[in-house]
Amino acid sequence: MDHASILVLAKGLTMAIGGFAPALAIGRLVAKAMESIGRNPEATDKLFVPMLLGAAFAEAIAIYSLVVVFTLN
C-alpha cells in the first residue's frame, strides 16, 4: 500500500471512529433533556443553556479527531 492510500484510509477511519462516541453522548444527553422538558414544560428555559453547554463539551471530542485529520498529510 502506498502513502496516498494509507493516508485516505487513516483520515476516514479517524473521523469515523472519533465521531462515534461523541454522537452517542450528545444523543443521550439531548434525549434526557427532551424527557425532562416533556415532564415539566416550564423548565425549558432553565434546561436549554446547560444542555447546549453539555453538548458543546461532548462535541469537542469529535472536533479533536477532526483536528487530527487536518494535521495528517
Place this chain on the structure above:
Amino acid sequence: MHIPTLAPEVIFHIGKLPVTNTILNTWIAIAIFLIIGLLLRKRINLKPGKLQNFWEYFLEILMGYFDQVTGDRKKTLRFMPIVGSVFFFILLSNWLGLLPGTGSITIGHEMLLRPANTDLNLTVAMALSSVVISHLFGLFTVGFFTHINKFIQIGTLVKSLRKGPIAIFTALIEMVVGVIEIISEVAKVLSLSLRLFGNIFAGEVLISVISALIPFLLPTPFMMLELLVGLIQAAVFTMLTLVYLTVMTTKPHGEEAHEAHN
C-alpha cells in the same frame, strides 16, 4: 477550490513582522469595539439613549447567566471585564467570518480576510491567558499558600502528621491527586483552544467546499449553522473561563469545615 490551510497566510510585512489575514480580521474587530466603546463613553447617562439601552440589555442577559455560575453578583461584576470581553470578541470575530468580504476578496492567490479564530495562535493565546488569569486571580484571592496547596498538597501533609497514620496515608494520596491537577491545567488550555479552533476552522472549510460546489442557494443552511456554532462556541469558551475563575477563587472544601468547626 481553495480550502483554507491550517496555518494562516501572510499578506504583508511591517518591518520584520509578518501580518496574516487573520490578524487583519482581529484588527477589524478591535476597531469596531473601539468605535462602539468611544461612542458609548461620550453618551453615558442615567437615562439611557438607544445605543446604551441596546448594550445594557445584552449585558443584563449575560450577567444573569454568569450569576448562575458564580452564585454571587459581586463576583460576577469582578470577573465581568475579562469574561465579557472574551465573549464579545469571540462572538464578533466568528460572525465577521460570515460577511460577504471574508474568503472571497483575494490578494494574489490568497484570501485577504479570514475568520480570526481559524488561527491556532489566537485561540491558544486566549486559552493560555484565560488559564493564567484564573491562576492569578486565585493567588490574589485565596492567598499564595492556599492556592499552591491545591496543587502541591504539602500543607495537608504537614497538618495530617499530627493526626495519625490513616490521615498521613490519605494526605499522600492527595499529593498524587495534586500532581494530576497540574496536568489537568495543561489539558484545560489544550481543550479550550482546540475546541474553538476546530469548530470555526471546520465551519470555514465546510463553507469553502460547499461554495465551490454549488454556490447558488446551498450555502445558506450551512451559513445559518455557522451563525449558531459561532454563538455556541463563544458561550462555551466564556462559561468555561468563568468556571475556572470561580473554582480558583473559592477556598478548598476542608478549610471551610475547619473554620466552621473553630
